[in-house]
Amino acid sequence: MNSVSSATLLVACSLIYSATGLAEGEFNMPLILKSNDFVHQGEIPPTLTCDNGDSSPALSWSGLPANTKSLVLIVDDPDAPDPAKPKMTWVHWILYNLPPTATELAQGVAADDLPAGTLQGKNDWGQSGYGGPCPPIGRHRYFHKLYALDIELPNLHQPNKAQLEAAMAGHIMEKAELIGTYQRQQ
Numbered sequence: 001m002n003s004v005s006s007a008t009l010l011v012a013c014s015l016i017y018s019a020t021g022l023a024e025g026e027f028n029m030p031l032i033l034k035s036n037d038f039v040h041q042g043e044i045p046p047t048l049t050c051d052n053g054d055s056s057p058a059l060s061w062s063g064l065p066a067n068t069k070s071l072v073l074i075v076d077d078p079d080a081p082d083p084a085k086p087k088m089t090w091v092h093w094i095l096y097n098l099p100p101t102a103t104e105l106a107q108g109v110a111a112d113d114l115p116a117g118t119l120q121g122k123n124d125w126g127q128s129g130y131g132g133p134c135p136p137i138g139r140h141r142y143f144h145k146l147y148a149l150d151i152e153l154p155n156l157h158q159p160n161k162a163q164l165e166a167a168m169a170g171h172i173m174e175k176a177e178l179i180g181t182y183q184r185q186q
Contacts, residue, residue, distance in 0.1 A: 029063035033146045033176035036060075037107060044142060044180040048107075050134035051184060055108035056093065057144070064100055065148050065173045071098035072147040072168060073105075074161060077133070079140040091161045092142065093130045094121030096153055117152075121159045128158055139183035148174045 037057040038044050046052040059073070073095040080090035095118055102115040111120065111129060120128035133142055149171045156167055 031061065031063045031065070031146065031148055031174040031176040033059060033061045033144060033178045035144070035178060035180075038180045040178055040180075042180060044133055044182045049132040049182055049184075053108075054130070054132040056105065056130035056132075057180075058105065058107040059144065059146075059178070060104035061146055061176060062103065063174075063176075067150055068100040068148040068173060070096070070149050070152040071100065071102070072096045072149060072153075072164065073098065074145045074147075074164070075130070075142060076145075076161065077135070077140050077142050079135070079138070081136050083135075083138040083140055089161075091122075091124045092132065093123055094128075094159070094161060094164060095119070096121065096156070096159075096164055100148075119153075119155060119158075121156070121161070121164050133180075133182040135182060135184055139181050142180045142182065144178040144180070146176045146178075147172050 034040070035057045037048060044057070048055050048057050061071075064071075073093065074091070075093040077090040077092065079086045080088050095114065097117050097119045099115050099117050102118075106113065114120075122128055123131050125131050133140060147168060149168060150173050151171045153164075153167050156163060159167065
């Protein structure tokens with residue numbers, strides 16, 4: 001390799017390294033969302049559904065970007081009402097302003113037990129809080145989406161999903177997704 005191409009390669013590598021904004025020895029971990037209650041693409045247990053308990057799943061996460069100011073959790077079902085002919089995305093749960101110091105939510109977490117500062121939005125039943133899977137027909141997918149934001153949002157007074165997404169626009173640093181499925185026994 002000649003000295004011109006070596007110098008060019010060195011400059012290119014320096015620019016790429018500088019663009020990451022990481023100190024020596026640091027590396028970016030991807031944002032990961034998981035549950036002890038079900039695996040990604042796996043079946044959600046009936047205890048977390050309208051058929052038996054309607055408890056929110058245990059969720060945990062890791063790999064937040066360094067400058068995360070708050071987290072948003074949206075749980076929705078894009079297969080409503082019929083996976084063969086979906087007509088809407090049904091929202092099951094909205095949480096925002098989860099502090100970046102939080103790393104998990106316990107199964108069946110009550111509003112009073114959410115991490116300090118966490119606010120709730122309205123689901124498609126018109127209520128705050130978790131509403132579990134309750135598909136009228138077929139096997140539905142339930143997307144648990146965690147967003148790392150570069151700001152803490154103002155109090156949006158129980159926003160719906162569209163209002164929350166509008167407030168988040170331009171502030172999403174990273175997103176993780178966990179999908180569970182459920183079909184009611186007939």
